[in-house]
Amino acid sequence: MAGSSAPWIGSAYLFLQSTCKTIALPALYESSQKKPCVFKALKLALADCTGSVNGVDMLKVHCSHPHLIVQLKFCKRENCRRFLRSYREGALQKSLQSHLQLSLAITTVPLEVELKAGSEHLDKMLKDEDRCLECIYREKPDRLPDEEITELEECLKSLMLHQSTNNNVAGKDCSPLKSPPQPYPPQGSSLPTQLTFIFQGQLFDNRTITPDDHQKFAKSVSKKWKQVARSLQKSCRALRDPVLDNLALEYEREGLYEQAYQMLLRFIQSEGKRATIARLVAALEENGLVSLAEELLGLHASEDCS
Structure with missing residues (x-):
């Protein structure tokens, strides 16, 4: 494919279309108010699927209704291989839907996705990963990032830096957490699958679940x-219904606190470093427990520290 001394560079086009008649992605992107939100969702979802904010570059976003x-x-x-696997398994589509939903404050954003490299429709050959890589490698980028993309990138970086600074200041104001014991994965030991996530329009680091989170x-x-x-069981086999029924029976005398505690413990032990706060917050939000999600994310930190 590529010579050992030559860099591996390729290009592809990702087509996105909302299947909801009331949501037109091109119109949202063409809106000066909504464009940063849509761009942020795209950037974070691509970071999720490659494991790095620099895993793939966006050169241009085209608005071609309805795509x-x-x-x-x-x-x-x-x-590129990580991207293809994430795309094939549906993880990219789910991540895009989640980030768009949170960034735009919309209940749901159902999506159809399609991937092309030149005249090749990669969706038809996803099982042949090497062939997809070859098609993408053959398509060399024909442009540098648009000025608009560069500006949006800088805005997003500034937002993430501002959010990180605010989180650090809040941490100093409150009592510091002790180092979490096992079975909790050590904070910062490695990057989680999803680097960041958005909740109520704010950007948060996707840390692992702490003992304090667990107890709350x-x-x-x-x-x-x-x-x-x-x-949670949609992506965690350790929480299948028979397991939940057994937990309810085994800890019936101890009450709801212990049942909930043991359930989340199973999740943490099973998922390890993938037992992240983003997954727990998403599950809470899905079940109408927004105030608990806010508490876990420290959105009431100013009240707690006063």
């Missing part, structure tokens, strides 16, 4: 612990 078309540039074969969850979730578990 939003994103021209992508890959500078490393391995990043068990204390406040009450009877809805099973509903939250069923939301």
Whole structure:
């Protein structure tokens, strides 16, 4: 494919279309108010699927109703391979839907996605990963990033830096958390699958679940612990219904706190470093437990520290 001394560079086009008649992605992107929100969702979803904010570059976003078309540039074969696997498994589509939903404050954003490299429709050959890589490698980028893309990138970086600074200041004002014991993965030991996520229009680091999160969850979730578990079980085999039924019976005498605590413990032990706050917050939000999600994210930190 590429010579050992030559960099691996390829290009592809990602086609996005909302299947909801009331949501037109091109119109949203053409709106000066909504454009940064849509761009942010695209950027974060691409970071999720490649494991890095620099895993893939966006060169241009085309508005061609009803499609939003994103021209992508890959500078490393391995990043492109991660992207293809995420796309094939549906993880990219889910991440896009989630980020668009949170960024635009919309209940749901159902999407259809399509991937092309030149005249090749890659959706028809996704099982042949090497062939897809070859097609993408053959299509060299024909442009540098648009000025508009560069400006949006800078705005997003500024927002993330501002958010990170605010989080650090809030952490200094409050009592510091002790180092989490096992079974909690050490904070910062490695990057989680999803680097950041958006909740109520704010950007948060996708850290692992801490003991403090665990206790707050068990204390406040009450009877809805099973509903939250069923939301988590979509991506966690350790929380299948028979397991939940056994937990309910085994800890019936101890009450709802212990049942909820043990359920989340199973999730943490099973998922390890993938037991992230973003997954828990999404499950809480799905079941109407927004105030608990806010508490876990420290949105009431100023009240707690006063």
